[in-house]
Amino acid sequence: MSDTSNETTETPARENRRKVREGIVTSNAMDKTAIVTVTSRKPHRLYGKTVQQSTKLYTHDEDNDLKVGDRVRVQETRPLSKLKRWRVVEVVERAR
Numbered sequence: 001m002s003d004t005s006n007e008t009t010e011t012p013a014r015e016n017r018r019k020v021r022e023g024i025v026t027s028n029a030m031d032k033t034a035i036v037t038v039t040s041r042k043p044h045r046l047y048g049k050t051v052q053q054s055t056k057l058y059t060h061d062e063d064n065d066l067k068v069g070d071r072v073r074v075q076e077t078r079p080l081s082k083l084k085r086w087r088v089v090e091v092v093e094r095a096r
Contacts (some may be wrong), residue, residue, distance in 0.1 A: 019076040022092065023057065025066050033084060034061045036074055059086040069095030 023038035039054045058081075059074045066072065071093040074086040 020073060020089065021057065021086075022071065022073050025068055025070045025072060025095075026056070028061070028064070028066050028068060032061055032064060033081075034059050034066045034072075034088070036072055036086070038074075057086045058083040059088055060084055061088055066091070067095050 021036075021038045023036040025034050026037045027035040036057045036059050037054050038057060039052050041050050041052055043049065044051050057074060059072075060077070060080050066088065070091055072091050073089045075089045076085060077087045079085055080087075
């Protein structure tokens with residue numbers, strides 16, 4: 001016989017499946033918004049040569065403390081405006 005009163009019925013921690021990217025701030029002209037350019041390397045589908053692909057992400061910067069050239073880590077979030085779907089998690093490296 002198994003005693004069910006000793007088993008814990010804690011809910012497991014929900015796994016965070018949000019995407020995280022790292023990129024460089026290319027524009028901070030807007031209020032509470034920064035544009036982060038993320039560069040990824042992928043092999044060309046026909047020739048196999050590695051090519052760089054860059055994507056602009058509109059990110060939420062609550063404190064307006066990001067400067068052009070900062071390396072930041074951003075995380076996917078709910079839509080905050082027409083184009084903003086990312087938020088700044090941390091500043092990895094400040095621009096010099």
